[in-house]
Amino acid sequence: MTLKGRCSCSAIRYELTESPLIVHACHCRDCQRITGSAFVVNMWIEKKFVRASGADPKAYRLEGGSGRRHDVFFCDTCGTYLWSRYHIVSSDCLFVRAGTLENPVAVTPDVHIFTRTKVPWLTLPKGVRAFESIYKIDDVWPAESRERLRRNAA
Numbered sequence: 001m002t003l004k005g006r007c008s009c010s011a012i013r014y015e016l017t018e019s020p021l022i023v024h025a026c027h028c029r030d031c032q033r034i035t036g037s038a039f040v041v042n043m044w045i046e047k048k049f050v051r052a053s054g055a056d057p058k059a060y061r062l063e064g065g066s067g068r069r070h071d072v073f074f075c076d077t078c079g080t081y082l083w084s085r086y087h088i089v090s091s092d093c094l095f096v097r098a099g100t101l102e103n104p105v106a107v108t109p110d111v112h113i114f115t116r117t118k119v120p121w122l123t124l125p126k127g128v129r130a131f132e133s134i135y136k137i138d139d140v141w142p143a144e145s146r147e148r149l150r151r152n153a154a
């Protein structure tokens, strides 16, 4: 299954040529502000598997809460935020916003992070993996994704 998405005005379209390594629901304050919502659903994937076409996205650099940089990429025409790059993540990966997919129900969060700032009216599904802040990749990721990340970093 190829995941396809676009910004609101369609100036930028993209295709993911591989499945995401992992899907995060992030409840941190930065993600809440940038989406204007309660949380964001991010697909963590190697940059080489994101095939973008059309206009070049603009970048805006946020200084992350941890002091780490975070570049946000968005459409210059309609302002839709399509993906991020976190400098804390060592290899060349993007975090693509699942809300920009043509079919956003194609992915489900594997893990919820930064639940310490989750809005109180939202109850997470029973049994879902959730962390107050971040987690250790070795504790959460399937072996196949860990191997892909290792190969990408090499």
Ligand SMILES: [Zn+2]
Pocket (backbone or CB within 6 Å): 007, 008, 009, 010, 011, 012, 075, 076, 077, 078, 079, 080
């Ligand atoms: Zn656009």
Ligand SMILES: [Zn+2]
Pocket (backbone or CB within 6 Å): 026, 027, 028, 029, 030, 031, 032, 114
């Ligand atoms: Zn976040």
